[in-house]
Amino acid sequence: MIPLFTIGFLDIDLIDIVDIVLVTVLLYQLYKLLTGSVALKIFLGLLSVYLLYLVVRAAGMELLTIILGQFMGVGVLAAIIVFQPEIRRFLLMIGKTTALNHDRFWGFSWRRDQTEKLSLTPFIEAAKSLAGKNTGALIVFARSSELKYYAESGDLIDAVISKRLLMSIFNKTSPLHDGAVIISNNRIKAARCILPVTENNDIPASMGLRHRAAIGLTEVTDSIVLVVSEETGQIALVRNGEVYRNLSSADLRARLNQFLFDTDQKASISPVEKTINVG
Numbered sequence: 001m002i003p004l005f006t007i008g009f010l011d012i013d014l015i016d017i018v019d020i021v022l023v024t025v026l027l028y029q030l031y032k033l034l035t036g037s038v039a040l041k042i043f044l045g046l047l048s049v050y051l052l053y054l055v056v057r058a059a060g061m062e063l064l065t066i067i068l069g070q071f072m073g074v075g076v077l078a079a080i081i082v083f084q085p086e087i088r089r090f091l092l093m094i095g096k097t098t099a100l101n102h103d104r105f106w107g108f109s110w111r112r113d114q115t116e117k118l119s120l121t122p123f124i125e126a127a128k129s130l131a132g133k134n135t136g137a138l139i140v141f142a143r144s145s146e147l148k149y150y151a152e153s154g155d156l157i158d159a160v161i162s163k164r165l166l167m168s169i170f171n172k173t174s175p176l177h178d179g180a181v182i183i184s185n186n187r188i189k190a191a192r193c194i195l196p197v198t199e200n201n202d203i204p205a206s207m208g209l210r211h212r213a214a215i216g217l218t219e220v221t222d223s224i225v226l227v228v229s230e231e232t233g234q235i236a237l238v239r240n241g242e243v244y245r246n247l248s249s250a251d252l253r254a255r256l257n258q259f260l261f262d263t264d265q266k267a268s269i270s271p272v273e274k275t276i277n278v279g
């Protein structure tokens with residue numbers, strides 16, 4: 001390759017620039033993934049041991065070099081085990097954002113969305129009524145995946161969606177009210193489902209386990225989660241680990257339309273109290 005320019009004795013060509021940009025993007029994604037989690041502290045710990053190893057090796061301290069060298073030898077394997085959830089999230093994130101995953105990129109739909117032709121009214125009305133009574137609720141809208149794994153963690157229902165059924169499920173005396181309801185293929189697929197709780201430590205203490213479970217699921221899937229807080233009666237939507245809080249019924253409809261059907265109705269959305277980016 002013909003060098004584009006030279007810095008001192010270094011010849012920089014196009015491939016070097018692409019290489020630097022890719023490494024920057026990779027490090028930024030790694031930072032985003034680890035920031036706020038316990039994994040960041042472990043990562044810094046491993047990095048310190050590695051730097052110490054380089055120093056003692058350069059200083060010629062043989063015994064310490066052998067001990068730390070042995071540690072570094074199994075370091076890669078240990079890192080894979082320790083960072084297993086982060087590596088999983090990282091690969092899922094790449095899978096989620098890759099161009100191959102977008103129908104529009106190919107010009108045809110090979111991936112059926114689980115929310116096709118979904119009527120939003122039962123959800124909006126149920127959320128409003130539940131919020132009015134300070135009854136907690138957790139409703140997951142499956143998208144590219146049917147979320148079978150999570151649906152099977154609860155009780156399978158496979159029923160027609162209605163406001164009344166949603167209200168009965170989340171009624172505090174109902175045996176099904178605990179956990180999440182999963183909506184896919186225009187049906188209430190399951191209730192009492194257990195979602196993965198986020199490991200992000202930056203989430204405000206005001207958000208309980210229900211919100212953390214919603215954030216956790218949207219970090220690893222492209223689903224959209226509706227949360228009604230039992231404590232405050234506030235309605236929130238969660239997507240990609242981001243929480244859109246304090247939504248009115250109109251906000252909820254507009255956001256759901258936007259998130260599920262990609263129709264941009266931002267203009268009709270009144271200002272929300274706060275959008276928390278915990279992703």
Ligand SMILES: Nc1ncnc2c1ncn2[C@@H]1O[C@H](COP(=O)(O)OP(=O)(O)OP(=O)(O)O)[C@@H](O)[C@H]1O
Pocket residue numbers: 136138177178179180193194195196197206207208209210211212213228229230231232
């Ligand atoms: N991993 C999980 N998967 C599904 N649902 C969960 C999970 N963890 C908690 N929940 C739901 O959240 C409810 C309890 O959460 P918590 O007591 O923290 O609620 P809260 O204080 O009202 O929080 P929030 O303000 O987030 O609603 C549980 O009864 C359960 O229905």
